[in-house]
Amino acid sequence: MSRIEGPRGTREEEFKKVMKLIDSVFRGEGFPSPSKQELYSILLNRDNLENMRIILVDGEPVAHLGIHEGELVIYGHRMKVGSIGSVCTHPDHRGRGYATALLRDAIRKLNEDGVDVMLVSGDRGLYRRAGCAPASKMYAFSIGKAELEQFRDPGIELVPYREEHIKRMIEIYEREPVRFHRKLEEFRRMLISGSDRNVGAETFVVLQRGELLGYLSVQPPVEPGVSYLVEYAGSRWAAVGAMGYIFDIYGIDELRLVVPFHDREMIHLLRIRGLEGVPVEMPGYTVKVINFVGLMERLRPYMEERLGRIARLLGFRCEGERYLIRLGREELAVEGDADLVRLIFGSAEGSGMIPETGELKVLADLFPIPLVYPGLNYV
Template sequence: MDIRHLKEQEFEQAIDLSNQTFREEDHTSMGDAFPQVFSKQLNQSFAAFDGDQLVSFIGLVPSKMIIGNAVLNTFSIGSVCTHSDYQGQGISTAILNKVYEFIDQAGASLLFVSGDRGLYRRNDCYHFGKMYNYKIDKISGEQNYKGSVRKGSATDLFQVDDLIKAKEVRYETNIWEWAMLLDAGGYASIFKQKQALYVAEDNRAIEAYVVIGLPENESAIVTDWGGNPAAIRGILTDLLANNVVPKIDLTVPWQESLHDKLRDLPFKVEQNGGTVHIVNAERLIEQVMPYLADKDPDVAERLTVTAKAGVTLEYNKSDMTLSPQEFVKVLFDFNVDSQMGEIQKLFPIPLPNTFGIHYV
């Protein structure tokens, strides 16, 4: 079995296998919905070949993630599939091991995984984070937005990009890439929805935007949003009031001020989508250090991490040795544990919603 990156002429085999595994007849092709996964230019994804036949595939996409002043090198995997004749032979595990080796060599600190099945749990991928999920069918008019709401157009991209760049926590993107992901609609396509852009503006200045999957009679999924929280609420209110969508499904990471503007609406606390794998603990702390320095300017001298038998964190007079799963919990979850001591002052680290427009 040959495990390697794909050659240019082999991508159609990967798309065909992914479509057979994940798509119904009326679904958008995986190749159209996830162009970054099947990109011949990026060519990051891995597959296993039996002779010339592609029999198993793991889509791999690199991303820069902005967290305050820090920039993290991350990867995401998805479209993991194996031909039915080759299942149960450990091929996906063998590809995943190749992926781990590759992303470590590439200098990544985190790997985000779209699933949580046994393949991932056996290989140090863990649930993480905290999100607020809203299922909204009506919004009261007590906080009416004073501007106007309309469908977005190509002339709005510069202003929308400014709002994206203003986010403290986000995937790094450019205008071309974001427009491509808007058109592709990867996550929304799973639910047979087509993404649309709506903007809120006042005196011709765009104050907020929302990207939402448009259904016929189902809950519409918000895959991206940015800008003034009051204006975002105004967009959501307008979509419901004008019957553009019957219901809205919106997920807000814990650190976002939008949650404060929607707090009067019903919500559930959930974890972030999928699972996460720490590629290299020391590298992760090094890459996130500029964010931690906003909490403690002397953190670079006070915090050390050593990954040998487990992960040891030392900060001032506090130290703790953690399993990989415990390390993920300390970094990204909310902990009230007296044994953590001063280390608890530095964490959790905020992350964007992984099940949005950048979903892999």
């Protein structure tokens, strides 16, 4: 009879074995050489051992789920976010419910830690069954060679970032209206490792006459001739004027990017250059609300900015997986975790759940609450 232990955190002496497990599952032919520890260093590192959740069989780690706890800043208001990634099981131990057990353990831990929202890098049945759903309205854009000259400003330079740029880059990122809270050490780690997907993103600063106006983080081509702009910050017109230079750097034919619905300036600048974005949910991610009532109370000041005094009259409660919002004599009932995610954070087609008449129609001025594509925060 095998001895099964966990889910639990990783111990110091187990770190190398856990990393070997993760690399054996996620690394294969066609991927570059850096290990996942280098690429996802905000998640897989010795400072985060308790959040590297594992199951062991006869003392050997056979399944892993990583958690990174942080904060999302939305127009100055904060909510706690738990990002989930590097979920894997050794091929010899699959089909025994280990990933399900790890995900339940993660949800329990996040709830105990006071986390409001879980952001999962992935979309599969395992996550859907746990109440995760695709969410947020974003627009997918594609720039091809035919549009290239509209994205190449001769007064702009695009150069690899250097250590002396980091302080200014942080100042620029801090001015983003919707962003992750990043400690200096985390920001530096992300820039060094390049955390997007299985190929590290490279970061460039946007300069005009020596003044640093923004930065672009770009995933080198994985598909032939295609790169992805995974994060941008700072001046939108300067960013747009720098995008054409990415084609020169990588010799690509196409640059793809995703823009959240709230970034109206970037959407406008792309549209006046002839591009039409395709509405999508946040690509590659699913979302789950961990604590509905806690999240709503945490965002009460945000509601006041949107709704005024009415915000104090809104009531929130839950009955199992039934979520209720009350205003006066009216009540909106949301059935299930997936619909709750779509109501709060939106979807490509809209939630369709907000009443068009009555007192609760004010919810249209509150939802959806914007999210940002994780970019360098990818885990």
